[in-house]
Amino acid sequence: MTILPDGGLRLAELEEQSLQPGTKGLPITQPLRQHMVGLQRWNVLAADTGFPVAVLKISSLLHNLDWMRAFCARHDAVLAPHGKTTMSPQLFGAQLANGAWGMTLATAPQVLAAARFGVRRVLLANELVAPADIRALLALLRDDPGFELFVLADSADGVRRLSEAAVAAGIGRPLQLLVELGIAGKRTGCRTPEDALALARIVAAASGLQLAGIEGYEGLLVSDDRGADIERVDAFLVRMADLARQCDAEGLFVGPRILLSAGGSSYFDLVARAFHAVDGLSRPVLPVLRSGCYLTSDHGHYLELTAELDARDNIAEGLRPALEVWSIVLSRPEPGLAILSMGKRDASHDLGLPVALRAHRPGEGPVTLPAGACIDKMNDQHAYLRLPEEGDMRVGDLRVGDLVGCGISHPCTTFDKWSVLLLVDDDYNVQRAINTLF
Amino acid sequence: MTILPDGGLRLAELEEQSLQPGTKGLPITQPLRQHMVGLQRWNVLAADTGFPVAVLKISSLLHNLDWMRAFCARHDAVLAPHGKTTMSPQLFGAQLANGAWGMTLATAPQVLAAARFGVRRVLLANELVAPADIRALLALLRDDPGFELFVLADSADGVRRLSEAAVAAGIGRPLQLLVELGIAGKRTGCRTPEDALALARIVAAASGLQLAGIEGYEGLLVSDDRGADIERVDAFLVRMADLARQCDAEGLFVGPRILLSAGGSSYFDLVARAFHAVDGLSRPVLPVLRSGCYLTSDHGHYLELTAELDARDNIAEGLRPALEVWSIVLSRPEPGLAILSMGKRDASHDLGLPVALRAHRPGEGPVTLPAGACIDKMNDQHAYLRLPEEGDMRVGDLRVGDLVGCGISHPCTTFDKWSVLLLVDDDYNVQRAINTLF
Numbered sequence: 012m013t014i015l016p017d018g019g020l021r022l023a024e025l026e027e028q029s030l031q032p033g034t035k036g037l038p039i040t041q042p043l044r045q046h047m048v049g050l051q052r053w054n055v056l057a058a059d060t061g062f063p064v065a066v067l068k069i070s071s072l073l074h075n076l077d078w079m080r081a082f083c084a085r086h087d088a089v090l091a092p093h094g095k096t097t098m099s100p101q102l103f104g105a106q107l108a109n110g111a112w113g114m115t116l117a118t119a120p121q122v123l124a125a126a127r128f129g130v131r132r133v134l135l136a137n138e139l140v141a142p143a144d145i146r147a148l149l150a151l152l153r154d155d156p157g158f159e160l161f162v163l164a165d166s167a168d169g170v171r172r173l174s175e176a177a178v179a180a181g182i183g184r185p186l187q188l189l190v191e192l193g194i195a196g197k198r199t200g201c202r203t204p205e206d207a208l209a210l211a212r213i214v215a216a217a218s219g220l221q222l223a224g225i226e227g228y229e230g231l232l233v234s235d236d237r238g239a240d241i242e243r244v245d246a247f248l249v250r251m252a253d254l255a256r257q258c259d260a261e262g263l264f265v266g267p268r269i270l271l272s273a274g275g276s277s278y279f280d281l282v283a284r285a286f287h288a289v290d291g292l293s294r295p296v297l298p299v300l301r302s303g304c305y306l307t308s309d310h311g312h313y314l315e316l317t318a319e320l321d322a323r324d325n326i327a328e329g330l331r332p333a334l335e336v337w338s339i340v341l342s343r344p345e346p347g348l349a350i351l352s353m354g355k356r357d358a359s360h361d362l363g364l365p366v367a368l369r370a371h372r373p374g375e376g377p378v379t380l381p382a383g384a385c386i387d388k389m390n391d392q393h394a395y396l397r398l399p400e401e402g403d404m405r406v407g408d409l410r411v412g413d414l415v416g417c418g419i420s421h422p423c424t425t426f427d428k429w430s431v432l433l434l435v436d437d438d439y440n441v442q443r444a445i446n447t448l449f
Numbered sequence: 450m451t452i453l454p455d456g457g458l459r460l461a462e463l464e465e466q467s468l469q470p471g472t473k474g475l476p477i478t479q480p481l482r483q484h485m486v487g488l489q490r491w492n493v494l495a496a497d498t499g500f501p502v503a504v505l506k507i508s509s510l511l512h513n514l515d516w517m518r519a520f521c522a523r524h525d526a527v528l529a530p531h532g533k534t535t536m537s538p539q540l541f542g543a544q545l546a547n548g549a550w551g552m553t554l555a556t557a558p559q560v561l562a563a564a565r566f567g568v569r570r571v572l573l574a575n576e577l578v579a580p581a582d583i584r585a586l587l588a589l590l591r592d593d594p595g596f597e598l599f600v601l602a603d604s605a606d607g608v609r610r611l612s613e614a615a616v617a618a619g620i621g622r623p624l625q626l627l628v629e630l631g632i633a634g635k636r637t638g639c640r641t642p643e644d645a646l647a648l649a650r651i652v653a654a655a656s657g658l659q660l661a662g663i664e665g666y667e668g669l670l671v672s673d674d675r676g677a678d679i680e681r682v683d684a685f686l687v688r689m690a691d692l693a694r695q696c697d698a699e700g701l702f703v704g705p706r707i708l709l710s711a712g713g714s715s716y717f718d719l720v721a722r723a724f725h726a727v728d729g730l731s732r733p734v735l736p737v738l739r740s741g742c743y744l745t746s747d748h749g750h751y752l753e754l755t756a757e758l759d760a761r762d763n764i765a766e767g768l769r770p771a772l773e774v775w776s777i778v779l780s781r782p783e784p785g786l787a788i789l790s791m792g793k794r795d796a797s798h799d800l801g802l803p804v805a806l807r808a809h810r811p812g813e814g815p816v817t818l819p820a821g822a823c824i825d826k827m828n829d830q831h832a833y834l835r836l837p838e839e840g841d842m843r844v845g846d847l848r849v850g851d852l853v854g855c856g857i858s859h860p861c862t863t864f865d866k867w868s869v870l871l872l873v874d875d876d877y878n879v880q881r882a883i884n885t886l887f
Contacts, residue, residue, distance in 0.1 A: 033562030033886060038581030040561070040588045061558060062579040095794075095829065117830040118790070120499060123478070124471030137830065138779040140850055141500040141790065142811075143476030150478045165780050168849040198831055199780040199788050341576040342603050342637040350637050352556070352579065356533075356865055356887070361793055373580075391533065391861050392555040392575065393636055411606040412578055423829050427794055428865070430887070448471060449794070449868070 021128045022100060025446055034431050035357070036064030037444075048433070048444040055337055055439040058373040058414060062339035063353040065425070065432045069442060071333035072102075072306065072434075076109040078330055079305050083110065086283035086298075091115040091134045091272070093303025096423045099432070100128035101445040102306060113159070115301040119144035122160070124448040126151055132159040134272060136226065136301060138169055138191075138199055145173065149180035156183070161270065163226055165191040165200050170213050170220065177219030185221035188214050189270060190258075192251050197231040204254045208261075211254075215263040222263050223270050224297075225255045229282060230275025237319060244278050248285035259292045268295045276304035277316040280324045304422050307333040311363040311420020332418055334425060334432075336365060338394065340413045347398050349409050353417065354392040357428055363420030364389060367396055371414045378413055386417070459566045460538060463884050472869050473795070474502030475882075486871070486882040493775055493877040496811040496852060500777035501791040503863070503870045507880060509771035510540075510744065510872075514547040516768055517743050521548065524721035524736075529553040529572045529710070531741025534861045537870070538566035539883040540744060551597070553739040557582035560598070562886040564589055570597040572710060574664065574739060576607055576629070576637055583611065587618035594621065599708065601664055603629040603638050608651050608658065615657030623659035626652050627708060628696075630689050635669040642692045646699075649692075653701040660701050661708050662735075663693045667720060668713025675757060682716050686723035697730045706733045714742035715754040718762045742860050745771040749801040749858020770856055772863060772870075774803060776832065778851045785836050787847050791855065792830040795866050801858030802827060805834055809852045816851055824855070 029042035037043070038053065038061050053059040055066060083090050089112035094103055103114055103125060113132030116122050119141070122133050139145055139162045151158055164170050170188070177186045190211045193200020201207035207225075214222045229244045255271055258264055269292055274282040279300050286298035304313045308330040321329040338353035358365045364386045370378035381398055388395040394417075398409065409415075419425045426432070427449045434442045467480035475481070476491065476499050491497040493504060521528050527550035532541055541552055541563060551570030554560050557579070560571050577583055577600045589596055602608050608626070615624045628649045631638020639645035645663075652660045667682045693709055696702060707730055712720040717738050724736035742751045746768040759767040776791035796803045802824045808816035819836050826833040832855075836847065847853075857863045864870070865887045871879045 031562075031565065032585065033558045033560075033565060035556075035558045035887075037558075038585065040585045058580050061581045061585070118473075120471045120473045120475075122471075124469075127469065127471060137790075138788075138849075140779050141777045142496050143499045147470065147476065147478045147499075165782065166849050169780075172850065193782055195783070198828065198833070199782060202782055339579045341578050342607075344603065344631055344637060344640055345633070350576075352575075355799060355862060360799070390636065395636070411576075411604050412610065424793060428887075449473075449866075 022104060025100065030431060030444065035429060036061050036433060037431065045444050049442050051441065053441040055435060055441065056371045056373065056414065058339070060433070060441070062414065063336050063357045065334065065336050065357070065429045066435045066439065067307065067432055067445070068333045068335070068437065069434050070437055071331035072105070074331050075306050075308060075333065076105060079302070080110040083300065087287055088283045088298040088300050090300050090302070092306065093117070093136065093301050094125055095121055096303030097306065097426045098124065098447045098449050099426070099445050100125070100448065103128065103130055106306065112299065115303070119148055122148055123151065126158060131157060134161045134299060134301065136163060136228070138163055138165060140169055140172065142176070145176045146180070149176060149182055149186070152184070152186070153180055153182040161187045161189055161223055163191040163199070164188045164210065164214060165193060167210065167213055170210065170217055174217040174219050185219055185265070187221050187223040189224045189226040189272060190214060190222065192225060192227045192254055194231055194247060198228070200227065204250055204257070207254050208257050211258045211263050212261070221265045222258065223266055224264070224272060225251055225258065225270070226272045227251045228275060229273050229278050233277050233316070240278070241281065244281050245285065248273065248282060252285065252289045255289065255296070256292065264294070268297045270297050270299055272299035272301060274300035274302055276302040276313050278320070280320050305330055307422045309334065309420050309422055310366045310368065310418025313422070334422055335368065335416050335418055336425065337414055337416045340409055340411050340415065341393070343409065343411055347400055349396040349398060351394040351396055351415055352392070353394045355389045356391050358389070358417065358419050359421040359424035360389055361421060361424050365394065365417035365419050368416045368418050370409055371416070372410070373414065378409060380409070460542060463538065468869060468882065473867060474499050474871060475869065483882050487880050489879065491879040493873060493879065494809045494811065494852065496777070498871070498879070500852065501774050501795045503772065503774050503795070503867045504873045504877070505745065505870055505883070506771045506773070506875065507872050508875055509769040510543070512769050513744050513746060513771065514543060517740070518548040521738065525725055526721045526736040526738050528738050528740070530744065531555070531574065531739050532563055533559055534741030535744065535864045536562065536885045536887050537864070537883050538563070538886065541566065541568055544744065550737065553741070557586055560586055561589065564596060569595060572599045572737060572739070574601060574666070576601055576603060578607055578610065580614070583614045584618070587614060587620055587624070590622070590624070591618055591620040599625045599627055599661055601629040601637070602626045602648065602652060603631060605648065605651055608648065608655055612655040612657050623657055623703070625659050625661040627662045627664035627710060628652060628660065630663060630665045630692055632669055632685060636666070638665065642688055642695070645692050646695050649696045649701050650699070659703045660696065661704055662702070662710060663689055663696065663708070664710045665689045666713060667711050667716055671715050671754070678716070679719065682719050683723065686711065686720060690723065690727045693727065693734070694730065702732070706735045708735050708737055710737035710739060712738035712740055714740040714751050716758070718758045743768055745860045747772065747858050747860055748804045748806065748856025751859070772860055773806065773854050773856055774863065775852055775854045778847055778849050778853065779831070781847065781849055785838055787834040787836060789832040789834055789853055790830070791832045793827045794829050796827070796855065796857050797859040797862035798827055799859060799862050803832065803855035803857050806854045806856050808847055809854070810848070811852065816847060818847070
């Protein structure tokens, strides 16, 4: 994978750093420089690594990078992928080198970490309120005139804080804000277009600030009733566009273009289509999508949602799951139960438990998992893999020491459980290590 | 807090390392050496830090260290606190300096990390199966004759792996095993005392291994029916003691004493009493308790369970919650809702959501939280604090920028979300930073 040029120096520093014994998944007893990982000829299926180990399939990552580039080109949108998902500087680099317009992030520490590794344009898709966080990001803007930042606002109190701080910091340019339109009963954001318009006027009039666009997050509308979701998302996007038109009619926007940003990892096709249709404004509209989970997809929540997206958008081949957590069978205490060396500390459990994909016996080969084999519980460090019985015979001859590869549901809450993940080829040969910065 | 002498050098290295901008909670824009943290005069209530920030109250930690030392002395038990809870070398140091016999850990990487920071005696309360993990721990034993390790076994397959590896590694002494007695329908461990006895015979006969004791984990029996729990726990502990007697009668134990180990963070009083009553064996019994959560306690699951323990054991003053996560109000989008800058990435959500304790307006003082204010949902980076209304008036004048201090339920899944936590005095002055090694 290509790394981003601006981040080259710092990424090289990561390659020079010594990985320490005790790093999850690494079979090392002495410190090992990170760039040496690819030379060790570790193979996951040969049980060369420790278990659990988190792996990313390079072929799937490359496919997904291409897929999203083509999607954005087709829809005339740009991508600021949500970096909170992976918080991996190497993956940020791969995304930016493959056409991303910038990175989206959720918190000030995430912005600082990304900036350290060469990211130059950030959409902070969140309110920025804590004084220390505001100071830190303004210092970043002051010290690096080429660094570009967009921040959300949904309250007059918040805008006043930012205005006062921006003026005091003397950053030499206005801080760019997007007014956030919200949804009744949901998270942040002005609850009505009227409130949002009033706030946009406050931003436009405030010292040290500039209204750069409108933001919303349709992902909060995902429910089990997908038909209803789509109607609600479309209606929300219409409200966003109308708000942008009103702000534009009042001359509140400054700058060469108007940002319109939405787009989680479930309904970004609807966002792209809706924003593409917005025209007749005084200056060009830049639709900024923000999906974070497209890069790795998953074997659960997002795979299902993007399969529906593929169907809506007539996409022949969808995103491919890239992230797996492999563990080892620690115990077969009962016929229908295998205990795996992977727990809540290793894999997400908030939007579905891990999905057992395949089993492998090192030195022998694949082991058949019975149909219906299913993880139904995790403790901090263990998973309970239930093996259904068939008639009198137990199906699935899974033994202590066998490896089990699991897909996950929700990449965000899996990445944050690993400081190092391993990139593997399709035969599970380890090619290199990447870092996360949580 | 005292640090452990053997780990002094490495802990000093941590103090010398530079904390980087982008570390959650730290209000820094330039790298800062860790030992300088205490000199910055940061105060959490003054909003000097970033938010969210995870803090540990020093007075509560010291109280809990003393509490547990007195508890173990009273019950003639030793403590190998479960280090997986915090994975903090500084807290390991404090535990060992305050009377802990050793540390308990859950995985090979955890053992390697603890050993790097001077821990010299480890009970690995888990099966050890992966070849790389086995190799790494045997290398540790070979290279450091003073390092002591106990490992669990619950299957003949597992014992064979360990025996072959121990013989091959030539560690110059037998690997010490505890046979794990399990519970039907639960996690690891032999399902019947007969199976466990048969396995103990296999261990005793195996090359390179030594049977050092019996292990079980009564914590798997915690349910909502506490009366039934206690009966089941007591019965399980009787089975463990009977198994130890049988193994002893057959001369299977080797070494100066017989380890009996159980004791999560809920029912360790029952364990201590049951093991204290075991007598008449050929050599002394050493009861090893393993609570991990006593050190910080919490404001939820464990606080409730240890309050019941206090009542059973006639303890006047219980453990004190030491761990809090403070966040800031990002948005007040609706009268009954405040959105906090703290999410599933920052606080545990698996055994109950965070508990809003108090609010504070920097520069002004405490803000009254309405009775019943309650976090009922978290996203990755946000919490939803519901504020009940009272009659026509909204109670709780919480504004954007106010700070909210939350207790948590389940320390294990909060610690693993922070690479650095801040130790504070009772006025929330930051005294120093500690690290975790997840």
